Each structure stands twice: as structure tokens, then as C-alpha cells.
Amino acid sequence: MADPMKIRATLQGDVADVRVLMAHPMETGQRKDAAGKIVPLHFIQTITAQLNGKTVFNADVSQAVSRNPVFAFKVKGAKAGDKLSITWQDNKGDKRTDEVVIGAGS
């Protein structure tokens, strides 16, 4: 199981400013290891964000996303105390979900 994501969600009015850092190698399938063998493709393919259980954002991505991916997006209609969960799934079927409670922002 992969390491937990770091998710930060802060409110600006009724918009939640979400930043997420995922721990993932995002191998492109082009890199060679020390022994000269190609490291196989291993990357996050889909990302879904839910606000109180309702999908508000999703993404399909390729191996061109950097290692330990960082994404930011903005969700409308959020308020302090709402639950925001983010799920990713990679090309090997590994997946991870983490949840935060949206804090009151500036």
C-alpha cells in the first residue's frame, strides 16, 4: 500500500482550494535502472475527488506527470467541516483514498 497523500483544503468564500501531494514513482517505462534494465511503466491513471461523497473533480493522467505528483484544483460550494476525499488508481490496480475535513480559510 502506498504512502498517504498530503491533502490541504482551504476555503476562500465557498470555494475550496485543494492541493494534494501523492507518493508515487510515476515510472515512464523509459528509464533504466543501475543494471541497465528498463524500469516498467508504473503510474497513476485516474484521480477522483469527492466532496461529502459526491464526485466533484476527476482526472485521467499519463506517465508524463512528475514523480510524487502534485495537483491543485478548486471546488465550488464547499463549507468548513465538509469532507473531501481523493482517490487515485495506478496502472497496476493499486489504489489509495485519503480524506480531509475542509478547514476555515482566510
Added chain:
Amino acid sequence: MHDTRRTVLKGIWAIGALASAAAAGLLSPVRAFAAWNKGAFEAKSAIDAMRALGMSSAEDSKAIQIRAPDIAENGAVVPIDITSDIPGTTSISVFIEKNPFPYTGTFDVSQGAIPYVHLRVKIGESSPVRVVVAAGGKHYTTAKEVKVTIGGCGG
């Protein structure tokens, strides 16, 4: 008496509305993970990927802003901020034209997100970063050149 009956009826309507809203929420297409568009992701040119996604007829637009460095020192981590000012934007797609597989991803903002996304990408060699925005069934595009001094692929 009559008032009570009205209230009760209203109550029933309200419950009905809630129930149908809940049902809509549950039944709305929670996109299956299998929807990942393999053909587009494996295309070796941006135009082929755009064709696979039905975006090849995108017209140029100045209402899409791409914020990315002009010169990226490290192609392995290039931050990109994309904002679309096009009304009714439903998704934002990114193509790095000179990467071995240009199609980098699509961000669906139609279900309650603002048309903005930040991501960090690998760029193998200096390349235009092309963004295609879907809005109201049409596609709009713009591109920004990013120069890379150290590549992000293979390294």
C-alpha cells in the same frame, strides 16, 4: 384542517424531491476507472491523441491561460497552471507535443470544480504545451512553448 393537509402535501413533495435528488446523485455516472482512454494516451503525436479524443477540430482561443516557465531548468518537474475563462468549461486536457506520448491528461471540472488546474509534468525536450478546453460541446485550444535545459524522460 385544510392548512394541515397542504403542509402534509408539501412535506410529501419535499421528500419526493430529496429522494429523486439522492437517486440522481447515486445514479449519476460515477465514471468507471476503465474509462481511461488507452488509444489517446498511447498516441505518439498530439494530433493523433486529439483525434482519439474527438478534439482535433479545436479552435484557437485567448480565453485559456497557461502559466508555465518559459525556461524550465529541470524537465522532470515543470509546474503548469491552467485557467479557462470560457463559459461552460467542462474539461481541460494537456498535451506536451514533443514528449514520446504527448497526451498528458484530462481534468474533468464539470461536476462542481472551477475550470482551473495545477499539475507538474515531465517534459523531455523543449516543446509546446498545448491545452484543449471542452465547453458546450466545442473545443478550444492554446499553446505555450516551454524550453527545457535538462530533460525529464529517461534521466
